[in-house]
Amino acid sequence: MEDLLLLETSRRNTDMLAEMIFQKEELFDELFRIYLRNEEPVSRRAAWVIDAVTEKLPALLTDKIDIMAEALPSFNHNGLKRHTLHILSRSPLPAQKHSGFLINLCFGWLVSPVEAVATKIYCMELLYRFSEGEPDIKQELVNSIEWRLYEEPPGFRSRGVKVLKKLYKDLSFRK
Numbered sequence: 001m002e003d004l005l006l007l008e009t010s011r012r013n014t015d016m017l018a019e020m021i022f023q024k025e026e027l028f029d030e031l032f033r034i035y036l037r038n039e040e041p042v043s044r045r046a047a048w049v050i051d052a053v054t055e056k057l058p059a060l061l062t063d064k065i066d067i068m069a070e071a072l073p074s075f076n077h078n079g080l081k082r083h084t085l086h087i088l089s090r091s092p093l094p095a096q097k098h099s100g101f102l103i104n105l106c107f108g109w110l111v112s113p114v115e116a117v118a119t120k121i122y123c124m125e126l127l128y129r130f131s132e133g134e135p136d137i138k139q140e141l142v143n144s145i146e147w148r149l150y151e152e153p154p155g156f157r158s159r160g161v162k163v164l165k166k167l168y169k170d171l172s173f174r175k
Helices: 009-024 027-036 043-055 063-076 078-090 096-111 116-132 137-150 153-175
Strands: none
Touching: 009 043, 027 043, 043 078, 063 078, 063 096, 078 096, 078 116, 078 153, 096 116, 096 137, 116 137, 116 153, 137 153
16 A cells, blocks of 8 residues: 555545545555554655545544544644544544644644644634534634634635634624
């Protein structure tokens, strides 16, 4: 699997590897082990394949969400962060014991002037999902997005405005 991941960085290669896993799901565990090694570039490429595979087969993550949440702070490469956050933003939320540190991590990355825009966008999405179960963080999320809104590129602003609209609506119902 590792040799195939290192062949090239391309959508074509990602799709080929995803197709292999669709045909033989037991390969997913090997791919996940490579992802967790946090070695550039192979782990980032594994994350891209995991992201693609789990869009169609989310059940493959059933016992891996908490592991991903625990590994996330150790990832230094933007690609690993981005793919992990994207996966987490569309998956069942991690166990309660991981919620606090993951919320803090996402808030930190959301307001950081140096994090990649895609990382911030997925942090926004994940924080909004957490806020549905923990409404006390809604106002902090509003404040954080508003604070960065005009300091960030258009992609952040576009997603930020959409999330803010949902938050404003949620907050107006709480009053």
